[in-house]
Amino acid sequence: MISQARNVIDFLTKQGVEYADIRIHELDEAEHISTMKGDVEKYELISQQGYGIRVLVNGAWGFASSEVMTAQAMEQAGKQAIEKAQAASQFIQQKIELSDKPCVNSHYRSPCEIDPFSVSSQTKLKRLLQLDSQLGDEKFDYWGVSASFYKRHIIYVDSEGSEIRRELIELDAKLYAYATDIDGQQQKRTFVMPQYADGTTGWENLLNDAQIDHTQRLRSELLSLLDAPRCQVETCDVILLPEMMALQTHETIGHALELDRILGYELSYAGGSHVDLDDFGQLQFGSHKLTARADGTVPNSPGSIGFDDDGVPARNVTLIEKGLLKDAITSRQMIMEANAKAGRAIFSASGATSRAQSYSNLPIERMNNINIDAGQDGDLEAIIAATKNGILLETPCSWSIGSNRENFHFATEIAWKIKDGKIAHVVRNATYRGDSLTFWHSLDQVGDESTWQLQPVFMCGKGQPNQIMRLGHGIPVCRFKNVQVGE
Amino acid sequence: MAKHPMINIADTLITLNAFMRQQGICGSLTYRHEVSHMVRCGRSQISLNVSEEGEKFFIELQQGQRKISGSTTAQAGDVDKIQALILALNERLQYMPQVEHLTPMQAIAQGDLDRFNGDEQLHTIDSQRLVDLFKQTHQHFANEQVEISGAFSAGTYRYAIINTLVDNPICYQGSDYNIELVLQLLAQDKKEIRIADVGESLAQYQPNALIAELVRRYQLKLNTPRQDIPPGEYDVIFHADAFADLTNYLSYMALHGETYQYGMGMLQANKHKLGDTLFDASLTISDDPNDPDTLFGRPVGINGIARGHFPLITQGTLQNVYYSDKDDCDRFACHRNNDMNVASLKVHTGTGPADFDAMVKSCSKPTLYISFIHYMNITHAAKGEFTGTSRFGTLLIEDGQVKAHLYNQRINDSYHRIFNQIEWLSSQLSHVNMSNTYGMRNASSISCPQFVKVNKVNITGSSAPS
Numbered sequence: 001m002i003s004q005a006r007n008v009i010d011f012l013t014k015q016g017v018e019y020a021d022i023r024i025h026e027l028d029e030a031e032h033i034s035t036m037k038g039d040v041e042k043y044e045l046i047s048q049q050g051y052g053i054r055v056l057v058n059g060a061w062g063f064a065s066s067e068v069m070t071a072q073a074m075e076q077a078g079k080q081a082i083e084k085a086q087a088a089s090q091f092i093q094q095k096i097e098l099s100d101k102p103c104v105n106s107h108y109r110s111p112c113e114i115d116p117f118s119v120s121s122q123t124k125l126k127r128l129l130q131l132d133s134q135l136g137d138e139k140f141d142y143w144g145v146s147a148s149f150y151k152r153h154i155i156y157v158d159s160e161g162s163e164i165r166r167e168l169i170e171l172d173a174k175l176y177a178y179a180t181d182i183d184g185q186q187q188k189r190t191f192v193m194p195q196y197a198d199g200t201t202g203w204e205n206l207l208n209d210a211q212i213d214h215t216q217r218l219r220s221e222l223l224s225l226l227d228a229p230r231c232q233v234e235t236c237d238v239i240l241l242p243e244m245m246a247l248q249t250h251e252t253i254g255h256a257l258e259l260d261r262i263l264g265y266e267l268s269y270a271g272g273s274h275v276d277l278d279d280f281g282q283l284q285f286g287s288h289k290l291t292a293r294a295d296g297t298v299p300n301s302p303g304s305i306g307f308d309d310d311g312v313p314a315r316n317v318t319l320i321e322k323g324l325l326k327d328a329i330t331s332r333q334m335i336m337e338a339n340a341k342a343g344r345a346i347f348s349a350s351g352a353t354s355r356a357q358s359y360s361n362l363p364i365e366r367m368n369n370i371n372i373d374a375g376q377d378g379d380l381e382a383i384i385a386a387t388k389n390g391i392l393l394e395t396p397c398s399w400s401i402g403s404n405r406e407n408f409h410f411a412t413e414i415a416w417k418i419k420d421g422k423i424a425h426v427v428r429n430a431t432y433r434g435d436s437l438t439f440w441h442s443l444d445q446v447g448d449e450s451t452w453q454l455q456p457v458f459m460c461g462k463g464q465p466n467q468i469m470r471l472g473h474g475i476p477v478c479r480f481k482n483v484q485v486g487e
Numbered sequence: 488m489a490k491h492p493m494i495n496i497a498d499t500l501i502t503l504n505a506f507m508r509q510q511g512i513c514g515s516l517t518y519r520h521e522v523s524h525m526v527r528c529g530r531s532q533i534s535l536n537v538s539e540e541g542e543k544f545f546i547e548l549q550q551g552q553r554k555i556s557g558s559t560t561a562q563a564g565d566v567d568k569i570q571a572l573i574l575a576l577n578e579r580l581q582y583m584p585q586v587e588h589l590t591p592m593q594a595i596a597q598g599d600l601d602r603f604n605g606d607e608q609l610h611t612i613d614s615q616r617l618v619d620l621f622k623q624t625h626q627h628f629a630n631e632q633v634e635i636s637g638a639f640s641a642g643t644y645r646y647a648i649i650n651t652l653v654d655n656p657i658c659y660q661g662s663d664y665n666i667e668l669v670l671q672l673l674a675q676d677k678k679e680i681r682i683a684d685v686g687e688s689l690a691q692y693q694p695n696a697l698i699a700e701l702v703r704r705y706q707l708k709l710n711t712p713r714q715d716i717p718p719g720e721y722d723v724i725f726h727a728d729a730f731a732d733l734t735n736y737l738s739y740m741a742l743h744g745e746t747y748q749y750g751m752g753m754l755q756a757n758k759h760k761l762g763d764t765l766f767d768a769s770l771t772i773s774d775d776p777n778d779p780d781t782l783f784g785r786p787v788g789i790n791g792i793a794r795g796h797f798p799l800i801t802q803g804t805l806q807n808v809y810y811s812d813k814d815d816c817d818r819f820a821c822h823r824n825n826d827m828n829v830a831s832l833k834v835h836t837g838t839g840p841a842d843f844d845a846m847v848k849s850c851s852k853p854t855l856y857i858s859f860i861h862y863m864n865i866t867h868a869a870k871g872e873f874t875g876t877s878r879f880g881t882l883l884i885e886d887g888q889v890k891a892h893l894y895n896q897r898i899n900d901s902y903h904r905i906f907n908q909i910e911w912l913s914s915q916l917s918h919v920n921m922s923n924t925y926g927m928r929n930a931s932s933i934s935c936p937q938f939v940k941v942n943k944v945n946i947t948g949s950s951a952p953s
Contacts, residue, residue, distance in 0.1 A: 039584070039586045039587070039588075040583060040584050040586060041814065042556070042814075043554075043555050043556070043579075043583055044555075044556045044557060044558070045555075045556075045557040045558075045575075045576065045579075046557065046558050046559075047557070047558070047559045047560070047572070048543070048558075048559065048560040049560055050541075050560060060533060060536070061534075061535060061536065062536055062537075063535070063536070063537040063538070064537070064538045064539075065537075065538070065539050065540070066540055067540070067541065067542060067560045067562075068562065080538055081538075083614070084536040084537065084538060084614055085536065087526075087533075087536055087613070087614040087615045087617075087618050088526070088533040088535075088536040088614075088618060089533075090533075090615065090618055090622065091528075091532060091533050091618050091621055091622040091625065092532040092533060093530065093531055093532045094532065120582075121579050121582050121583075122582050125582070125583075125584065129584070141749070141750060142749065178749075178750075178751065180750065184758070184869075185867075185869035185870065186750050186751055186755075186868065186869050260529075263529070263530060264529050264530045264634060264636060264671065265527075265529035265530065265534050265636070266529070267529060267634075267636040267669055267671060267679070268527075268528075268529070268636040268637045268638060268667050268668070268669040268681070269638065269667070271861065271862075271878075272671075272677075360539045360541060361537075361539075362535055362537050397866070398864040398865050398866045398874070399864055400862045400863065400864040400866075400874045400875055400876070400897075401862055402861075402862075402876055402895060402897075402950055403679075403861045403862070403876065403878050403895060406950045407876075407897070407949075407950040409866070409874045409897065409899070411866040411867065429867055431866060433897075435950050464525065464527055464535075464638045464640070465523065465525055465537070465539070465640070466923060487899065487947060
């Protein structure tokens with residue numbers, strides 16, 4: 001297949017394109033299994049194959065994809081991409097330029113001990129049904145386990161001489177349980193299986209005894225929610241546990257710092273950003289306790305894929321250092337455009353975050369692993385002990401964010417009231433809201449390494465046509481002062 | 488004369504169905520195909536011009552109370568590849584545990600139900616035509632300090648279904664386009680305005696009318712001062728784009744039968760019954776593939792269930808909820824009655840103002856006008872509570888005049904309240920695009936009154952820049 005890819009690039013180069021690349025999903029398989037109340041709810045196998053061709057002609061992009069794998073069809077798709085670029089070039093203000101990158105001939109493979117696709121259906125079902133049986137309770141309406149396994153072999157070749165092979169394996173596993181509370185309203189607890197940043201992503205993760213512990217914890221938390229007091233409207237300190245910290249980071253740092261969004265390319269759909277180009281190096285984004293990164297080099301995460309879809313090797317980019325805004329989530333195209341617009345070299349190199357959901361999508365700026373450095377304010381117990389009046393929040397229930405990422409309103413599945421340094425009781429239906437910058441300035445406690453956890457995200461939507469992206473957030477437990485809750 | 492592509496697909500499905508029967512396999516096959524073209528504009532230039540073609544076969548096999556499913560990319564002629572997948576799935580099927588509540592597979596609808604409605608011009612549209620809309624808009628605003636962004640998507644989609652209980656497949660082909668065009672006013676606090684359009688044939692596309700409407704909204708925004716308002720309850724007139732979005736969420740929270748049975752939405756089977764009056768008497772919502780007021784009428788769902796007139800809410804009374812998924816229906820001993828994935832909802836009109844000027848004149852007391860709701864999400868499903876912010880032009884209207892434009896306002900309210908506090912619905916109907924671009928192309932729109940006035944909507948603030 002690699003020779004077919006080279007031939008297409010040669011063909012496109014002969015057609016006079018300024019740049020071309022092809023991504024071939026030689027193998028792209030998924031297996032989805034879910035259980036509910038002891039039954040297998042779904043068992044689905046998905047197999048797809050296809051490729052996407054991107055060309056730069058007269059300073060404009062054109063892109064075409066196809067699932068017909070013949071050499072003739074590839075050339076046809078290439079011609080279609082050229083036509084698209086020619087049409088697009090009729091309405092541009094500034095020709096697209098790409099920043100320099102190393103020419104690489106390389107390979108990336110996800111760290112994996114046991115390939116989930118080598119494990120029999122029976123073995124998988126047996127384990128998932130075992131976890132399902134641990135979750136159930138007579139007070140629960142529904143409960144279950146879902147696991148999705150992904151395996152992708154992707155070939156990338158571009159006209160600058162890079163050739164990259166990626167063999168990616170991903171695992172997305174969740175637990176869920178629903179029960180009706182004393183007011184006759186349904187409550188839920190869900191749990192996304194975290195990944196170990198220095199671990200592996202294979203079937204071995206589901207065999208881990210920790211999964212049984214999680215079923216027991218989830219079960220007990222849902223039972224405690226059923227007659228818990230409702231969240232009161234007040235202003236107090238909030239402590240965000242890992243799943244909630246991941247959402248907070250994702251929505252108010254990650255999306256706000258995508259450079260295409262800052263430049264205005266997402267305006268008609270997802271929105272813009274409160275961050276301007278003038279803010280880089282100037283804006284105090286949060287308190288001095290905040291250091292955030294776009295780190296594609298985390299060894300084990302759905303956001304770590306070795307190279308982005310521009311063929312740029314993964315990097316660890318400091319976005320915010322001690323609260324000061326320094327960099328963005330960037331690609332080869334956008335840094336050139338941003339520097340030209342700003343009239344100064346704000347960005348020195350692509351952050352290697354240009355990624356596409358699949359072969360049929362054009363790559364755009366996507367989060368890889370948007371992480372926050374662990375701090376020195378101790379473990380979770382120490383942070384709780386240091387809190388006089390607060391609320392501990394976990395697991396997103398809903399999220400709504402202003403169109404410039406300037407404000408947010410989040411609801412959580414579970415919360416615990418903290419009084420005088422101790423957990424007082426569980427709280428139902430907790431929500432909190434804030435203005436993004438004010439909120440990050442109120443960050444006053446950052447948990448140590450013991451609280452830092454990598455949260456995988458498999459459902460981040462962006463762009464038109466909409467693309468669902470896999471990524472990660474490595475985050476510690478954090479405390480924020482004087483936050484509005486319960487509205 | 489060349490055969491219509493769907494005839495070839497039908498032949499392939501008949502062959503594969505016969506193969507399954509020969510093998511003693513009980514199952515269903517669904518074919519889906521899409522051609523999608525999209526041009527996207529940002530910063531007053533084309534940022535993306537893409538074309539996608541996708542073709543997939545979905546297979547579901549059932550043996551007694553065991554079930555398995557799978558899908559693959561394949562072209563219509565790849566019979567061997569699909570047969571191989573059928574056999575591989577059938578082998579694994581033996582290892583699937585039995586599911587007690589699973590009922591036998593049912594025959595799909597049969598009869599004169601094929602529809603080949605697609606506009607070929609949208610299948611093969613020259614992307615220059617899509618680019619020209621943005622170019623033309625740019626030329627119109629060439630002397631203004633604005634940036635243009637937006638998206639123009641056009642394409643066709645096909646599906647065909649068969650199962651081993653019937654001899655013939657049911658085939659559907661449709662086409663659609665949808666447009667959104669946004670202006671950012673650089674010299675006026677980066678205010679944003681937006682227009683949108685949706686249609687099923689190119690003949691419905693009227694670029695000059697779209698640009699004229701954009702100009703009207705631009706002038707309105709340009710000529711109004713900005714004002715801040717305190718949080719509180721306000722009477723709100725929702726434009727069709729905003730009210731259709733509220734209706735779309737309501738449909739998932741209240742009209743989705745599976746959610747209703749699971750108790751995961753705002754209506755629950757053990758509390759709310761068909762025939763209960765749950766909403767304002769002015770609210771009537773229906774789904775009818777033969778209603779000329781709606782777009783994309785599909786007589787059969789992707790699940791093979793025949794569709795006809797389907798009243799959902801009539802004068803505030805719950806008439807039906809959608810049951811589309813067999814597995815969920817089996818769990819609750821219900822029968823599939825429709826396919827929500829291909830619904831064409833219509834919110835019936837009332838006697839309220841038909842155009843913008845009449846709408847403004849009708850407001851004597853302070854009233855907010857919300858044209859669009861950004862990032863709506865459910866904060867408490869059982870109570871039907873949601874949040875979201877207004878966007879693309881929020882106005883304060885008073886004494887029959889537009890007094891001011893407001894920064895985006897956050898709404899925290901419930902669908903119970905919104906759909907029970909309707910003062911009036913416009914007499915003019917409008918189509919609002921509801922297609923999302925997740926997964927394969929599947930056109931969707933809601934036909935909605937041009938304006939709907941709702942009293943006492945809870946506005947909880949904004950993050951207006953100083």
